[in-house]
Amino acid sequence: MRREDRESDEEVQVNPYFRQKQDRVGRPGFSYHQKVIVALRMMAYASLADLMDETHGMSESTCLDTLEQFRDTIVQVYKDEYLREPNQEYLNRLIRKAEDYGFSGMIGSLDCMHWDWKNCLTGWQ
Template identity: 50%
Template sequence: MTYFSKEEERPKRIGLVSGHLVINCGREEGNSRIYNDYFSDNPTYGANLFHRRFQIQRSLFLHIVDTVREHDNYFVQKVDGVGQLGLSTLQKVTTAFRMLAYGASTDSTKEYVRIDESTIIECLKRFCRAIVKVYEDEYLRSPNTDDVARLLQKGEERGFLGILGSLDCMHWKWKNCPPAWVGQY
């Protein structure tokens, strides 16, 4: 059994939680990686790869980043008590997008973005709350008559007449439907 003498370095507890050892996971490196990969003037991954990985255009992503940051102060990068920069807005929002777009686990997100698991979960929760609060009146509502007319027009332009009515599949016979699901949809 090894004991530490007073002269030897002992693991030090950092932070507010007793017994909680804080690991420097390289958040600055994570922020640099995200910025250089997707947002610099000459990003490693161009617009097509950005769209494939995040499922939206970079310009819309950045608009959402600004909107979420304005709505919730949590997403603003701050300086902590010892003068170190905290997590960037891009790190926090990228975390939420990676989890939502890929269904990624906290572990795989943690390795790229360099954020701890509890912070990843907090980012995702706050991001979802902010999106719902900011966009619910415009996008998270039942369609009105103007919306229906616009959707039907788009469907007709693309050769799908009466597209909204096709979403009602209740009259179909689901011969290959698992028995446990019968009558549930």
């Protein structure tokens, strides 16, 4: 069985919200994939929840619930390994690496918007 056909991903195992359920008249509700796609699209494109109704048939409130559940699940699953405060050793390594590339003082300004970029599009300057 293909991975796409299973709902055994970590998010589904951690949060039953992502399991496909039936609505009150017995029709299948939104699948795991539909919910995750909506959450990812909302985050990636800063899409409004009410716009998802047109493309995915998901109401605004369901989109917002899905986004919130997705966020909470990702934090719960990955916080210990990936979502942690940087320690001093890690910060020192980042600072050294940034200085090697000519970006001294980048910590605290990770977007580097204060730098002049010679190849920057004129609309952004």
